[in-house]
Amino acid sequence: MTRLLIIGSLEAELGQAARIATSRGARLRQADGVTSGIAMARTEGFDLILCDVLHDVSWLVASLDAERIVCPVVACGRNADAAAAVRAIQAGAKEFLPLPPDAELIAAMLQAAVGEVQGPIHRDPAMAAVLKRAEGVARAEASVLVTGESGTGKEVLARYIHSHSRRANGPFVALNCAALPEALLESELFGHEKGAFSGAVAARRGKFEQADGGTLLLDEIGEMDPRLQAKILRALQEREIDRLGGAGPVKVDVRILAATNRDLAAEVAAGRFREDLFFRLNVVALRIPALRDRPDDILPIAEHFAQRYAEANGLPHRRFAPAARAALLGHSWPGNVRELENTVHRAVLLAEGDEIGAEAVELHVPAPRAADAALPALHAEPQAARPPGVAALVGRRMEDVERDLILETLTHCLGNRTRAAEILGISIRTLRNKLHEYRAAGAPVPVAPGQMPVAPFPYASIG
Ligand SMILES: Nc1ncnc2c1ncn2[C@@H]1O[C@H](COP(=O)(O)OP(=O)(O)OP(=O)(O)O)[C@@H](O)[C@H]1O
Numbered sequence: 001m002t003r004l005l006i007i008g009s010l011e012a013e014l015g016q017a018a019r020i021a022t023s024r025g026a027r028l029r030q031a032d033g034v035t036s037g038i039a040m041a042r043t044e045g046f047d048l049i050l051c052d053v054l055h056d057v058s059w060l061v062a063s064l065d066a067e068r069i070v071c072p073v074v075a076c077g078r079n080a081d082a083a084a085a086v087r088a089i090q091a092g093a094k095e096f097l098p099l100p101p102d103a104e105l106i107a108a109m110l111q112a113a114v115g116e117v118q119g120p121i122h123r124d125p126a127m128a129a130v131l132k133r134a135e136g137v138a139r140a141e142a143s144v145l146v147t148g149e150s151g152t153g154k155e156v157l158a159r160y161i162h163s164h165s166r167r168a169n170g171p172f173v174a175l176n177c178a179a180l181p182e183a184l185l186e187s188e189l190f191g192h193e194k195g196a197f198s199g200a201v202a203a204r205r206g207k208f209e210q211a212d213g214g215t216l217l218l219d220e221i222g223e224m225d226p227r228l229q230a231k232i233l234r235a236l237q238e239r240e241i242d243r244l245g246g247a248g249p250v251k252v253d254v255r256i257l258a259a260t261n262r263d264l265a266a267e268v269a270a271g272r273f274r275e276d277l278f279f280r281l282n283v284v285a286l287r288i289p290a291l292r293d294r295p296d297d298i299l300p301i302a303e304h305f306a307q308r309y310a311e312a313n314g315l316p317h318r319r320f321a322p323a324a325r326a327a328l329l330g331h332s333w334p335g336n337v338r339e340l341e342n343t344v345h346r347a348v349l350l351a352e353g354d355e356i357g358a359e360a361v362e363l364h365v366p367a368p369r370a371a372d373a374a375l376p377a378l379h380a381e382p383q384a385a386r387p388p389g390v391a392a393l394v395g396r397r398m399e400d401v402e403r404d405l406i407l408e409t410l411t412h413c414l415g416n417r418t419r420a421a422e423i424l425g426i427s428i429r430t431l432r433n434k435l436h437e438y439r440a441a442g443a444p445v446p447v448a449p450g451q452m453p454v455a456p457f458p459y460a461s462i463g
Pocket residue numbers: 116119120121122148149150151152153154155156157219259261301304337338341418450
């Protein structure tokens with residue numbers, strides 16, 4: 001069920017949008033203005049916010065961002081012209097919905113907000129086996145640990161488990177444990193009371209409370225600090241959490257799914273991950289194979305995205321030409337499904353003619369490990385054995401070379417932070433902190449594919 005917040009008056013066309021959304025199964029809340037909308041978003045989880053352009057969309061997006069409330073905002077307005085759509089997108093809205101509303105468009109938005117409802121697309125027997133196992137465990141209450149390389153579809157599988165569980169009508173809440181520094185992650189997980197720390201201007205429910213009655217996905221759990229691991233363990237064992245600054249424990253009824261692209265058993269052996277928590281999470285383990293190890297999935301997933309991005313960009317649906325299919329099948333997909341999705345998205349936009357030809361399928365050949373490529377060995381070999389290009393770096397500041405290497409690697413990984421951190425051999429948290437610094441200094445930082453605006457109308461892609 002999609003949890004929708006509408007900011008604006010429900011009289012006239014916006015009320016019509018609200019009726020369409022509820023008839024499609026959305027749970028609706030309404031706020032008269034941005035301030036009350038943000039207050040609601042702080043305490044309740046929403047999958048989507050629809051905001052009338054009569055209100056300050058830009059302030060809404062900036063406030064959500066500042067409070068780290070992750071929720072897509074769709075702006076909507078009457079008598080919409082291209083300029084109104086452009087302004088909304090520039091203000092940070094994900095899409096623009098012209099009023100009066102189109103029922104199909106609202107249905108598509110609701111579906112996109114909760115992700116792939118039909119579950120992972122697959123044809124390969126290796127993936128079919130994983131899904132069969134997932135369905136088998138979905139109805140149990142046990143924790144599930146989903147592992148697999150970055151971009152293989154761990155979150156998609158977690159949603160699939162939730163939608164096949166007894167909790168399907170409850171909320172599905174996901175949190176990326178690598179995205180935040182420890183102190184923020186703690187308040188994000190467990191919530192806080194007003195005044196619990198400087199900056200806690202209002203009380204806020206954490207993800208555990210937001211997921212009450214449903215499922216909480218702890219993504220990239222391998223990155224979590226040991227002190228927080230202990231708190232997660234307590235939440236799992238006692239079924240209660242402590243808000244920061246709270247007077248007493250709060251009961252929560254949450255099923256935990258965890259995902260990681262690390263080898264958690266090895267992390268336990270290395271003393272970086274608590275063994276007791278590992279056993280608690282690893283009651284059922286599901287490993288998603290890399291895309292190169294399930295080649296029969298490549299074309300069905302590519303067709304799916306070709307259709308989806310053609311629709312989203314107002315283009316006709318075209319099939320892949322035989323040479324394009326061969327190119328897709330011949331690639332090793334180091335970025336897995338995320339890379340395939342991005343490649344197909346680009347191919348749909350680049351293709352000319354009645355089919356998507358091989359020339360529109362731009363594939364990135366994996367680079368050698370950055371550490372091998374950029375740095376000379378300690379016991380330097382004779383000049384000729386050095387990686388090419390290193391001599392050209394002499395005279396540059398270490399800091400600048402590091403920044404260029406990080407941004408170049410991220411571009412190579414199509415904006416995928418997890419993959420870039422893997423290649424660079426640094427933690428995702430370090431990578432994110434560095435990107436934050438670079439962005440603050442005005443450097444252009446590549447955007448992750450999942451964050452690329454997908455425009456339902458040709459003009460909404462501007463901004
Ligand atoms: N089988 C699939 N069918 C359709 N879409 C898929 C499938 N697997 C993955 N995707 C899409 O690929 C992208 C990456 O998937 P997802 O975020 O679930 O991967 P992940 O393994 O959790 O990545 P990370 O480790 O980087 O967090 C998403 O846009 C998702 O919708």
